[in-house]
Amino acid sequence: MPTTSTSPLAKSAWYTLFILTLVYISNSIDRTAMSILIEPVKAEFDLSDSQLGLLTGLAFGVTYALAGIPMGWLIDRVNRTKLLAAVVGTWSLCTAICGFAQSYPALVVARLAVGAAESAAAPTAMSMIADLFPKNRRSTAMGIFWTSTAFGTAISLVLGGVIAANYGWRAAFFVAGVPGLILAVVILLTIREPTRERGIGDKAGEPAPSMFQTLKFVCANPTVFHPFAGIGLASLAMSGVPVWAASFLVRTQDFTLPQAGLMAGLGVGIFGAMGSLLGGPLGDAVSKRWGVQTLPAVPMTACAMACMSGLVFALGSSLIVVSIGFIVFEIVSRAFTAPAYAILVTGVEPRMRGVVVSTVQAVTNLIGYGVGPLVVGVISDRVGGANSLKFGIAAVMIFSLWSSLHFLAAWFAARRSERFTEGAVA
Numbered sequence: 001m002p003t004t005s006t007s008p009l010a011k012s013a014w015y016t017l018f019i020l021t022l023v024y025i026s027n028s029i030d031r032t033a034m035s036i037l038i039e040p041v042k043a044e045f046d047l048s049d050s051q052l053g054l055l056t057g058l059a060f061g062v063t064y065a066l067a068g069i070p071m072g073w074l075i076d077r078v079n080r081t082k083l084l085a086a087v088v089g090t091w092s093l094c095t096a097i098c099g100f101a102q103s104y105p106a107l108v109v110a111r112l113a114v115g116a117a118e119s120a121a122a123p124t125a126m127s128m129i130a131d132l133f134p135k136n137r138r139s140t141a142m143g144i145f146w147t148s149t150a151f152g153t154a155i156s157l158v159l160g161g162v163i164a165a166n167y168g169w170r171a172a173f174f175v176a177g178v179p180g181l182i183l184a185v186v187i188l189l190t191i192r193e194p195t196r197e198r199g200i201g202d203k204a205g206e207p208a209p210s211m212f213q214t215l216k217f218v219c220a221n222p223t224v225f226h227p228f229a230g231i232g233l234a235s236l237a238m239s240g241v242p243v244w245a246a247s248f249l250v251r252t253q254d255f256t257l258p259q260a261g262l263m264a265g266l267g268v269g270i271f272g273a274m275g276s277l278l279g280g281p282l283g284d285a286v287s288k289r290w291g292v293q294t295l296p297a298v299p300m301t302a303c304a305m306a307c308m309s310g311l312v313f314a315l316g317s318s319l320i321v322v323s324i325g326f327i328v329f330e331i332v333s334r335a336f337t338a339p340a341y342a343i344l345v346t347g348v349e350p351r352m353r354g355v356v357v358s359t360v361q362a363v364t365n366l367i368g369y370g371v372g373p374l375v376v377g378v379i380s381d382r383v384g385g386a387n388s389l390k391f392g393i394a395a396v397m398i399f400s401l402w403s404s405l406h407f408l409a410a411w412f413a414a415r416r417s418e419r420f421t422e423g424a425v426a
Helices: 011-037 038-045 047-077 080-098 104-118 121-132 135-167 169-178 177-190 211-220 220-251 258-292 297-315 321-336 336-345 350-383 388-395 397-412
Strands: none
Touching: 011 038, 011 047, 011 080, 011 104, 011 121, 011 135, 011 169, 011 177, 011 220, 011 258, 038 047, 038 169, 047 080, 047 104, 047 121, 047 350, 080 104, 080 121, 080 169, 080 177, 121 135, 121 336, 121 350, 135 169, 135 220, 135 258, 135 336, 169 297, 169 321, 177 350, 211 220, 211 297, 211 350, 220 258, 220 297, 220 321, 220 336, 220 350, 220 388, 220 397, 258 297, 258 321, 258 336, 297 321, 297 336, 297 388, 297 397, 321 336, 321 397, 336 397, 350 388
């Protein structure tokens, strides 16, 4: 059973969380490496913004979605430590292979392979975190875990730009693949499989619910369905800004590629990480003060603020205004993540977590990280001109506002849910 609310957390829980965070930093580096390399890849293969949007988003998101749900089924049934080590090694190797691509189709195929392997990372990590941390500490633990996306994106943007400028874009892919190969070995040698938490009414040895039972449960429970939909919609806007940020600065502010990578990377790394670290403890503080049923208010507010700040970033008339919009967007768009996923894993049975989180990750990567950058690119091509990216980025902000409405609905539903009352879930 996981640690109770009143007992001290074992050092092994914090160590495992640390390694899981490093794993997802590697994941984020490999995922976003393409973002800082848009301009040199565009030049070498003579690509349009729509093709680049496909390469940075949908080429990754399609296989992520297709592989994600079967991976979730495995997560609920097999040794998660061994599974994680296998997929980390696989996506890291495939990232390095991207550097050997001699054509646009070859690069797309390599990115498809990266997406398939990465689909198991976050669901496995969150399933393990939920078994290591009690309900009233999960938001904080997940906040720490989700700093990984900010740090990984920052490292990718800053170092990727420098490496590409000095050694070519292919070298950036080679370097990006190394950390994950090392971490795969560390996981196998040092991480123990956490004991799985039992759900309400579970019996020892009882098999995990079927995929159909799990998805039926999600659709029938608004405390799960609305966060599920909210996370997917928020990812459309959340992906549109960092993927195109460096190119946006190059085209609208006359930055060089290393300068754009440095600014975008530091913005994501410092303020994105700040948002992740603030969102988790804020979610737990709200839960302790007003009850776990009020937790959806945190992502609801964050998503509404992300819409407003994203518009400021996209449509700002000066570098100062654009910078302020970007900073605020990074803080609030990442602050929503930890409490949103804490709602999700609290609202479902423990042996459903792998499938549920994998499914929502499939949605966020196919619809969010897959379609989001593509929508920006397509709108940019249709508008045309030096400032076309402004309109592409602004257009996807509507999805942040839509997301906040789902979390508002989840808030109302949680007030009537037994799972969100004191002691309903261990």
